Amino acid sequence: MVARVGDPTQGRSVTVRVDTFGVGPAAYVFAVTLAVQSFHMLEHVVQVLQAFVFHILPAHGILGSIFDLEWVHFFYNTDLYLFLILGAVVLVLERRPRPRAGWRWLGASLAFQTYHEIEHIVKIAQHISTGIDPAPGILGHFINLIWLHFTFNLIITSLVAIAFVKLGLHHEIAPVARLAARRVLRPRVLLPTSAVLAAGLVAAVAVTAKPPPTRGPNLGCADVAATSGLNFSGEYGPVFPALDAMGAMMQRDMGNGAAVGDYNGDGYLDVVLLGQAGRHTKLYRNDPGVGNGRHFSDVTNAAGLGAVTSNARVAQFLDLTGSGRPDLVIAADYMPGGPAGPSQIFRNNGDGTFTDVTAGSGFDPTGYIVGGMTFADYDGSGRASIWLSYWTQELAGDPGLMRIQGAFPGHNRLYENLGDYHFKDVTESLGISEYHADSFTAVFADFTGDGLPDIYQANDHRTDRFYRNMGGGQFRDDTTAVGLTRAGNSMGVATTVGSGGRLDLYVTNITDPGGTFGTNQGNTFMMSSQDAGGTLHFTDEAASHGIVDTAWGWGTQFVDMNGDGAPDIYAVQGMREFVGNGSVHLENATSSLFLNDGSGLTFKRSDAPGCQVPGDQRALVVFDFNRDGAPDLLISQVAGPPILLENLISGRNWLTVAATGPADAGINARITVTAGGRSQTQIILAGGSYLAGPPREAYFGLGGASAATVKVAWANGETSEYVNVPAGQVLQAKRP
Numbered sequence: 008m009v010a011r012v013g014d015p016t017q018g019r020s021v022t023v024r025v026d027t028f029g030v031g032p033a034a035y036v037f038a039v040t041l042a043v044q045s046f047h048m049l050e051h052v053v054q055v056l057q058a059f060v061f062h063i064l065p066a067h068g069i070l071g072s073i074f075d076l077e078w079v080h081f082f083y084n085t086d087l088y089l090f091l092i093l094g095a096v097v098l099v100l101e102r103r104p105r106p107r108a109g110w111r112w113l114g115a116s117l118a119f120q121t122y123h124e125i126e127h128i129v130k131i132a133q134h135i136s137t138g139i140d141p142a143p144g145i146l147g148h149f150i151n152l153i154w155l156h157f158t159f160n161l162i163i164t165s166l167v168a169i170a171f172v173k174l175g176l177h178h179e180i181a182p183v184a185r186l187a188a189r190r191v192l193r194p195r196v197l198l199p200t201s202a203v204l205a206a207g208l209v210a211a212v213a214v215t216a217k218p219p220p221t222r223g224p225n226l227g228c229a230d231v232a233a234t235s236g237l238n239f240s241g242e243y244g245p246v247f248p249a250l251d252a253m254g255a256m257m258q259r260d261m262g263n264g265a266a267v268g269d270y271n272g273d274g275y276l277d278v279v280l281l282g283q284a285g286r287h288t289k290l291y292r293n294d295p296g297v298g299n300g301r302h303f304s305d306v307t308n309a310a311g312l313g314a315v316t317s318n319a320r321v322a323q324f325l326d327l328t329g330s331g332r333p334d335l336v337i338a339a340d341y342m343p344g345g346p347a348g349p350s351q352i353f354r355n356n357g358d359g360t361f362t363d364v365t366a367g368s369g370f371d372p373t374g375y376i377v378g379g380m381t382f383a384d385y386d387g388s389g390r391a392s393i394w395l396s397y398w399t400q401e402l403a404g405d406p407g408l409m410r411i412q413g414a415f416p417g418h419n420r421l422y423e424n425l426g427d428y429h430f431k432d433v434t435e436s437l438g439i440s441e442y443h444a445d446s447f448t449a450v451f452a453d454f455t456g457d458g459l460p461d462i463y464q465a466n467d468h469r470t471d472r473f474y475r476n477m478g479g480g481q482f483r484d485d486t487t488a489v490g491l492t493r494a495g496n497s498m499g500v501a502t503t504v505g506s507g508g509r510l511d512l513y514v515t516n517i518t519d520p521g522g523t524f525g526t527n528q529g530n531t532f533m534m535s536s537q538d539a540g541g542t543l544h545f546t547d548e549a550a551s552h553g554i555v556d557t558a559w560g561w562g563t564q565f566v567d568m569n570g571d572g573a574p575d576i577y578a579v580q581g582m583r584e585f586v587g588n589g590s591v592h593l594e595n596a597t598s599s600l601f602l603n604d605g606s607g608l609t610f611k612r613s614d615a616p617g618c619q620v621p622g623d624q625r626a627l628v629v630f631d632f633n634r635d636g637a638p639d640l641l642i643s644q645v646a647g648p649p650i651l652l653e654n655l656i657s658g659r660n661w662l663t664v665a666a667t668g669p670a671d672a673g674i675n676a677r678i679t680v681t682a683g684g685r686s687q688t689q690i691i692l693a694g695g696s697y698l699a700g701p702p703r704e705a706y707f708g709l710g711g712a713s714a715a716t717v718k719v720a721w722a723n724g725e726t727s728e729y730v731n732v733p734a735g736q737v738l739q740a741k742r743p
């Protein structure tokens with residue numbers, strides 16, 4: 008029907024197409040707008056329920072569980088914006104009299120939604136350029152994003168609804184609505200419609216309310232630290248008396264690590280958790296538990312470790328002398344006259360006890376804060392030497408200087424292992440200047456492919472450094488040559504074997520989009536390449552892989568959590584005392600699990616129940632504590648208990664390869680497992696992550712394959728091969 012309508016006071020009229028009920032297009036546009044926005048509002052109710060009732064973070068709403076959440080937000084809001092503009096245009100074209108109040112409410116809706124749209128344009132730009140999810144937009148720097156989204160949408164929904172009514176459009180649409188209601192409310196329509204809606208709601212709830220993690224075919228994690236006997240409480244201890252308030256906070260909060268190794272040779276990995284000054288470092292023996300479970304027994308005193316009350320930062324189980332038994336090396340913050348004892352070396356006596364052999368060993372590091380400890384046979388002696396790194400509170404921007412005087416004493420050191428528990432500080436003869444800045448984790452492995460382990464040193468406030476092993480006990484600072492130019496906040500380091508068999512690095516940093524803390528440059532994924540002349544080069548590709556943001560990141564490791572043969576990434580986070588209420592992003596952060604899409608090009612944050620957990624986390628050690636093949640995660644916390652995330656996935660095929668041999672010959676062994684037409688390579692490190700003492704074994708998910716071929720290229724150049732190795736076991740690869 009075509010009707011002539013118009014404003015009689017203007018003395019003119021226009022033609023508007025209205026339908027049989029006399030309803031103009033504007034009314035339909037606004038009705039559809041409100042319907043879509045009502046669903047949008049429901050999404051935000053679901054998101055609030057997920058976050059604050061079910062404690063699922065990041066809360067994804069309904070469509071966000073299927074699509075990229077940032078794009079879902081962006082499209083919803085852009086749709087709403089376009090609908091509102093369209094509605095306003097159609098209203099103008101209709102030139103029918105509308106109450107002024109209606110136009111005012113419509114104006115308010117448009118103004119508010121314009122700002123809302125600006126926020127989402129900023130958010131999507133942040134998301135695209137940095138990969139941050141959720142990107143904070145503008146106000147998200149200051150207010151919890153979930154409540155912000157909810158409030159914005161509540162306001163805009165209300166404004167549009169009021170405008171709809173004030174414009175009188177609800178009167179126009181009422182006859183259609185009544186007719187529709189009469190048709191729909193008939194039993195033969197109503198019943199199936201209700202059934203469909205109810206099914207939809209149930210489906211939405213099923214998506215939202217994830218069941219608690221249970222053992223089964225889908226990935227899930229459960230913290231079993233307390234129930235498995237790891238009754239450790241990481242408590243604050245006294246700090247060095249001379250420290251100012253900031254220095255004291257740093258020393259309290261940099262974290263205390265964890266180490267894993269089978270000290271008693273029963274095939275199960277035992278755990279050392281490190282304490283602060285005056286608090287006990289503890290050894291937990293991995294014993295049989297109820298059923299097929301495991302139980303950690305505190306054997307600290309029985310093992311002769313009861314007197315370890317240093318401010319112990321990082322430890323490793325390591326066979327220093329070739330006895331065939333892992334000794335224990337503990338690096339501690341230490342200065343003569345300080346509140347606690349020095350770093351220590353404990354000989355494994357082979358009867359379940361350790362003896363302190365530090366005195367006269369030459370292992371006498373002083374300084375604080377110990378930021379990392381790693382081992383490698385750098386000089387072909389057949390023994391693993393010790394690289395120690397120190398964080399010295401050097402905050403001034405001064406990248407040109409090699410020698411920098413920080414507020415704390417200490418500099419990075421190399422202790423050569425002379426055998427028989429004797430060491431020599433050879434730092435000054437390495438050919439690289441003593442580096443004195445803010446060093447954290449180091450990786451001591453062969454990056455260049457010449458068989459000589461090099462050193463990648465992650466640094467806070469300055470560029471990471473790369474020391475190339477030139478042979479003959481000499482290193483060369485190739486930092487600039489390999490392209491390390493960024494001064495960020497590097498802390499933890501994970502390694503993976505990338506293209507060409509070279510090591511790539513994932514380095515955790517501080518990501519705080521509000522800019523309050525750290526440089527906010529995000530994590531780096533340093534992909535290595537090598538030119539024809541063998542020159543190594545690193546390029547950061549974190550953004551394109553979707554792995555920039557793990558909040559205030561610390562320990563990290565590549566680990567195939569879902570057993571599909573593609574290495575995933577786990578990273579822990581925290582800095583609670585220092586952050587306080589200063590950053591919504593950091594306060595709400597959890598640990599991160601990024602699942603590999605199988606190509607290695609894209610990682611997507613996992614929403615597997617129980618696998619991403621809150622806390623004030625520091626060290627991460629990956630190990631299979633219960634020998635079901637699925638790697639589990641040990642996480643130390645500051646001023647809190649450890650977390651032991653048991654990997655609950657079952658029904659997958661796994662193979663564990665333990666690399667052993669005289670004097671921990673497995674360090675830097677390159678293990679390649681081929682199964683089902685797919686090859687995976689891992690390198691055994693004695694270091695990496697952050698404040699971590701990892702076991703000398705690697706965990707391989709075999710997907711559907713039931714057997715594998717295993718090749719081991721040992722650090723000394725020898726090789727071993729094992730064919731037709733059935734899945735579901737620990738292969739003890741021993742260097743010949």
Ligand SMILES: [Ca+2]
Binds near residue numbers: 272274277
């Ligand atoms: Ca054991």
Ligand SMILES: [Ca+2]
Binds near residue numbers: 460
């Ligand atoms: Ca090398």
Ligand SMILES: [Ca+2]
Binds near residue numbers: 569570572573574602
């Ligand atoms: Ca995987």
Ligand SMILES: [Ca+2]
Binds near residue numbers: 636637
């Ligand atoms: Ca396990």
